[in-house]
Amino acid sequence: MRQEAWHRRGQCGKLVCMAQLAMTSARWDELTALLNDEQRLQSEYPKVAEYLDMATRLPGTGDANTDAAFDLRLVHFMTGGSDVSSNPYWDIVEPFVFEHEGRRVVNGGRAEGSARLAFAQMVLQATYAYAIPSPQTIEWISRFCADLPIVELGAGRGYWAAQLSRSGLVVEAYDVEPPDKTKNTSFPGATGQADVWHPVNDLHGFATRAQVADHVLFLCWPPGWGDTMSSEALTSFEESGGRRLIYIGESKGGKTGNDAFFDALTARWRLDSVDPHFVSWWTEADVAQGWVRK
Template identity: 75%
Template sequence: MAKLTITSSRWEELTTLLEDEQRLRSEYPKVAEYLDMAARLTGTGDDQVDAQFDLRFVHYMTGGSAVSPNPYWDIVEPLVNGHDGRHVVNGGREEGSARLAFAQMLLQATYAYAIPAPQTIEWIGDFCDGLPIVELGAGRGYWAAQLAHAGLTVDGYDSEPPDTAANASFPEVVGQADVWHPVADLAEFATRARPAEYVLFLCWPPGWGDAMSSDALMAFEEAGGERLVYIGEPRGGKTGNDAFFDALSARWRLESVDSHFVSWWTDADVAQGWVRA
């Protein structure tokens, strides 16, 4: 397990917070909710691993960007294991655990659906080869923040920017950042000049027949776009629609796949780099 280093002053802050249940529930309701549920749910079977995960969860969820530029990764990284040639967060158990599944739900709503491991951020930078990035469906802008922190130029857009609109996937919650990077609305995206001299980034575009992914790809093609980063599940999964995958098959070529991509054990998402055929 990756070592967690906490300063004495931070230990004192956490101790004071956890001893004041009313304050914890008021300032960090999702952390309080997790701690309430965690004790009732089956964990990994290793009490020490579970306790360390709980500590990481509390430390990074309450510390935000002040304690880490990528708290999502710092919380889950120790529970990453190899399984069937993939890197998955499962705590060392093929079936994961009920406690980890509950944490997954909270973490995805707090940060992003996909996990931005540092190796994946580096892979995206290599694939973009100096081009700026435009992320559509950026959510809280968590991935955009990680890319920007790595020195990449990235603009994020969403139909419902969480800091200015109600977003069911990323609701406003006390004690959590609404956005980690500026996220503009689609009306502002529509004013961007053509041609599309940037890499289009789609991270977990909605599935179940939603046309967002295919519409975004078609507009990108019409604007002359030539490079796409797609993070999501294969055809028939939770992300993208059939028209999106049809377009990829017909007019695009898969150039790169991130072999270090980390996924939740419950998901089948991958990180792919596509170029116009």
């Protein structure tokens, strides 16, 4: 079944797909062998197998070539490791980013996206990060930080921390449930994928470290729905003398942050910069903002 589906999705043509991905013939042969071996794919890359099984049952964009190209990129970058990409998340979604109502969103060229792309979003967010770290956003953060080190709280797998570190910034990442040390329901472990992309310490490590006044606080998709994590992190940062904050998430009343967090920003902080090139999933309303203390 998967072999037949793979060939159907490959109707865009071997040479076209290879050109789009700058893929060698040897890599194409590796992928073909993997996808033709049901047992091996399930054993070595169960999340990729799950995606391919589900994708055949879900409506796509309506353009078979677009859907085929997306599936190929997902398989290639999720199974190729660091040999094929240092930022696989971006490399998977980048060709499917379109302008929509003044925003850059991953929607495959359709305002309403597709059920297949929505399922891919769930897979990629659990594998990498909830927000998409495009190279332009990494550059924007680097400019905002002006060489100051970063402390990221709620770092998840440390995927953003890894991208920022590669850009030359010094990043310390912390999470209440580091995925390589304990069970994290937002970032579950699976064979064939990295538990973390950058060292992620627990909150005990954060509590015992030195003050962070000379750092930039980075909060990327802090939990919402009344969770106090974001407001507590901001209060602690303020008390230490911190003056620069990067926030990636939705506005007040959205899926990220709590009311106290946004109230504190309004009362004691000034919005200094917004990334105009930030890329979001079409289903989300997140933004990238740089704040400075009033």
